[in-house]
Amino acid sequence: MKRSKTNVQHSIAFGLKVCRKDGEPTRRKLAELGILDNSRAIKSDSTHVYLPIITKDHPYLEGREIVEAEFKPREQKPGTLAESLGLKDIRSFDIIGDIAIIEIPDELRSMESEIGNMLLKLHKGVKAVFAKDSSVMGDYRVRGVRHIAGEHRTETIHKEHGCKFKVDVSKVYFSPRLSHERERILAQVKDGEHILALFSGVAPFPIIIAKERNVIAYSIELNPEGHKYALENARLNKVDGKVFPIHGDVREVLKDKRFISWADRIIMPLPKDALGFLPYVSHAAKSGCIIHVYGFAQKGKEQELCNQALALLGRPAEVIYARRVRTYSPDTDQFVIDIRVL
Numbered sequence: 001m002k003r004s005k006t007n008v009q010h011s012i013a014f015g016l017k018v019c020r021k022d023g024e025p026t027r028r029k030l031a032e033l034g035i036l037d038n039s040r041a042i043k044s045d046s047t048h049v050y051l052p053i054i055t056k057d058h059p060y061l062e063g064r065e066i067v068e069a070e071f072k073p074r075e076q077k078p079g080t081l082a083e084s085l086g087l088k089d090i091r092s093f094d095i096i097g098d099i100a101i102i103e104i105p106d107e108l109r110s111m112e113s114e115i116g117n118m119l120l121k122l123h124k125g126v127k128a129v130f131a132k133d134s135s136v137m138g139d140y141r142v143r144g145v146r147h148i149a150g151e152h153r154t155e156t157i158h159k160e161h162g163c164k165f166k167v168d169v170s171k172v173y174f175s176p177r178l179s180h181e182r183e184r185i186l187a188q189v190k191d192g193e194h195i196l197a198l199f200s201g202v203a204p205f206p207i208i209i210a211k212e213r214n215v216i217a218y219s220i221e222l223n224p225e226g227h228k229y230a231l232e233n234a235r236l237n238k239v240d241g242k243v244f245p246i247h248g249d250v251r252e253v254l255k256d257k258r259f260i261s262w263a264d265r266i267i268m269p270l271p272k273d274a275l276g277f278l279p280y281v282s283h284a285a286k287s288g289c290i291i292h293v294y295g296f297a298q299k300g301k302e303q304e305l306c307n308q309a310l311a312l313l314g315r316p317a318e319v320i321y322a323r324r325v326r327t328y329s330p331d332t333d334q335f336v337i338d339i340r341v342l
């Protein structure tokens with residue numbers, strides 16, 4: 001009997017449609033974000049490439065052309081198929097540097113080391129696999145992780161937008177899912193800006209900006225480990241003359257008089273309660289300053305979030321942009337609001 005090379009059916013799936021010239025860079029980006037469907041073959045016609053994706057609900061895909069199309073299964077070596085271990089049910093994983101962090105449903109926990117080893121086989125660049133042991137918690141927003149396969153190591157170097165970020169996934173917050181937001185904000189920044197990157201973790205926002213633009217950025221982070229990596233990453237990316245990490249609580253650090261009417265742009269990526277910090281940040285904004293603030297709202301309630309943000313800022317200002325960044329839970333979304341101080 002002829003052995004089937006795969007058990008993936010020739011089926012309809014979501015695909016990202018891009019011009020042929022953008023095919024390879026887009027394929028790399030989707031793979032970096034962990035949303036390329038490796039079980040299906042990429043297809044093309046004379047003008048476009050169609051890249052199979054595992055979800056259409058990802059910030060990077062917003063505003064891009066998603067199609068439903070028939071994709072052939074990609075030939076895989078017998079015995080390495082994700083489906084054979086139920087990996088299709090656990091699509092939610094992030095790759096940070098050479099470390100994968102995966103959500104294992106309770107019913108698959110007894111198979112977690114097999115799943116981890118499968119991930120090591122499927123993603124050649126991954127050297128260690130950890131399972132999410134908790135949601136992000138506490139002031140530092142750090143997630144508990146449990147080793148399930150590969151090297152016993154939690155420190156890695158993640159590459160994004162031509163920058164390198166050293167990070168310990170068990171000690172500081174870092175999410176590759178914010179890469180699209182970093183790209184979006186970078187595109188708005190002009191040379192000469194003064195930037196306050198608050199809640200800055202290992203400092204990905206200010207470093208990516210400073211690598212491309214001539215700016216002065218202060219990054220402020222409460223977690224001493226995050227601050228340590230921010231200092232190291234600024235040096236690693238040769239922007240330590242433009243990005244100045246400060247260790248401390250945003251509310252205390254911004255009391256310093258040098259920050260009064262200093263900032264052209266303020267970045268506030270602490271969705272859990274960034275809005276509550278707006279009253280402590282307001283005085284640091286120049287007239288014309290853009291504030292990018294992240295928050296959670298129930299689906300359909302984003303207008304209330306915008307109104308609340310303007311009220312808490314307590315200065316004449318307008319919302320110039322608001323959009324959903326990602327789904328947080330079945331009834332809650334994460335939003336970003338861009339506010340212009342008048």
Ligand SMILES: C[S@@+](CC[C@H](N)C(=O)[O-])C[C@H]1O[C@@H](n2cnc3c(N)ncnc32)[C@H](O)[C@@H]1O
Nearest residue numbers: 139140173174199200201221222223249250269
């Ligand atoms: C969601 S993380 C964002 C980290 C980083 N901006 C990034 O994109 O990877 C929020 C960060 O805010 C920090 N944080 C929480 N409360 C803070 C405060 N009061 N002052 C300064 N940083 C704070 C946490 O330690 C955490 O690293």
